[in-house]
Amino acid sequence: MNCSTAWLALQTLEGGIELTHTPADQADHLAAQLSSDLGEWGLQSVVQTLNVPLEDGTVALIASLQPEFQQSHMPGHNSLNLYSSLAATAPSTHADEAWALEREIWVALLGSPHRFVFHNLEALKSHVRVRRNMALAARLTALAFKTEAAERPEADWHYEEEPGFILKPGRPLINALIAATQPEATGKLYDFSCYRATEYVILLGIAQELQAHHPALLAELQQLNERHAVRSGQFHEVFLIEYGSMEAPLPARFYVPGDRLWFRNPDERSADVTGYEGSWVMYMGGGLFSNFWKRDTPFTLESKAIEIFHWKDGVYTDAQGELQMDETVVERLVAQTQADPQARARVLDRMLRMRDPKGVYAEGGCIDTTREYPKNVTREHCDLVLPAF
Template structure:
């Protein structure tokens, strides 16, 4: 299996294979799929050899680049009418356009993995649209029909319950009839896993069974979750453009203020990009974030830290909202805050410099039986 990092600098979408004839076949199949979606004019394609591998590459045409200069995918909504209520086909188009515009390539070991990745991203974006939770650090809750509380920390899947349904019930009030308590990091993990689980039901049910067994014992969280299910693309040397996101990506907005990171849950903000310039608002699905609103929120955390009578630090979120509204209504303050916060974030554990914008993006790993790189 190849290392996707070796193709990152190519940009766009790369399907990697071992023969020229297979690369040509892949390129033809991609072209037909694009024609069926009526998007062929927005995409160019090439076939090239890289060491002992062949790459069928699809990338933004001049026409698509005109619609989103500097790979600013927010502009796709205006050019093509994308929204957070778009149909499945429109969401597929936005995903492909966003990937094609990327200077950091997405690479796949087969055309089947490419199409599976599109479906996973679509699943994540669709369930994110329906997600609404209440913020909790130490009082998390889950639907008792599908989850059992562990003696230490967290919740495990009740054996025999389908993981996909359990995640949906925990995330979506329209499925369960109520909202549940989450911290944003674990909520983002549930969203990514929900998109994967839905795809695995048909693409790789044996792997899904393995994941469900693990989730009924001790679910993976934090770094172990990332290592098992996600890959990170981009780097400080080769970052993603500040306004480039693909629906279904997990994104980190860093809090650059050291003092306010002492409040549990406010080290930064984990979100999922839903498309059309909008990030999931885990706490209010009717008010998704755009990137500017998220920058204002993270910026004002530094001004709203309080200490309870018990000596515990907490965030006054009502005050955060009030200060956000005041800053956004003041042109001078708005310019100053965005100038600071729209910078790339500083390295881990470095504070007092940089903004909140991440250099990398996290996406789901490959899922097909012959090529999956998910490891439990």
């Protein structure tokens, strides 16, 4: 591709990475620094950059994958095959799990249809590390499956009605989160909802970054968790940024390792069973989504869709008149569908559609239009503001 063609392509690009409000006289140096940093993952030759003047006299440095590389590794913004695709181009000196995951994150961000904006290069590199931390933590997380139960390691946590599960004084947050989510730490599985489990994985990923690069904020986060848990809607507001929308949905096969996302149950009756309205998961990279209840059997996009499809077949009314889910029925029917290519294709055609709007149960599938990722936590440009309790 010649320079003018590449420049025109970049001008019309809506996605990739933007380092915003860069002093004009530093833009070329910043582009060179980004290229140098990408050399650690063997990616310096597959990226194109463009300086876009801004109204305040600074420039936005936009970086994206070169079109040929994008088409080869992320056609149609499909990032689910990146791990295997990139493995063929990896330098032979690198076989480390974290390195390969970081490389996959970089490529997914650079090839994104959504523009990821960062204050500077340090914020971008911090973002990659936090995503890496979360994806690695999700791969290690295993929990007991009781959607209405709540339990934590007693050495680290205690429960109070209004604050929720809070840290015992002097118990380090990172160790406590690992103890609650990774059974190797305690030899025990603890009971969580999938939504709360994703919060712990995200919090752990952020805390690990703060320990290495922003210890003062980690101390504040530690103190907060000794007073009050940040949960549910407030957790989303405090820690996360949502990207995509119903009006501008993200592609169905575009995910960045470290994304939190929701698969919707499109069946109205079974969606009334507690815990089966949908499924909150972490994208762990390699085309795999977290399965906290069966850690060694993570979901693919297809296997998750097929499981949710058969929730409608597992729902029943118990003796007290309450809706319940029979997981053995679901597992049996999932196995049957997976073994029948025609049935599998029919189910996936039904499920791998964008979901209907809230409250609507019509022809939509299980795919959500949005994803979530953590706010910037660097010292110089920290977007994370902790609440006061």
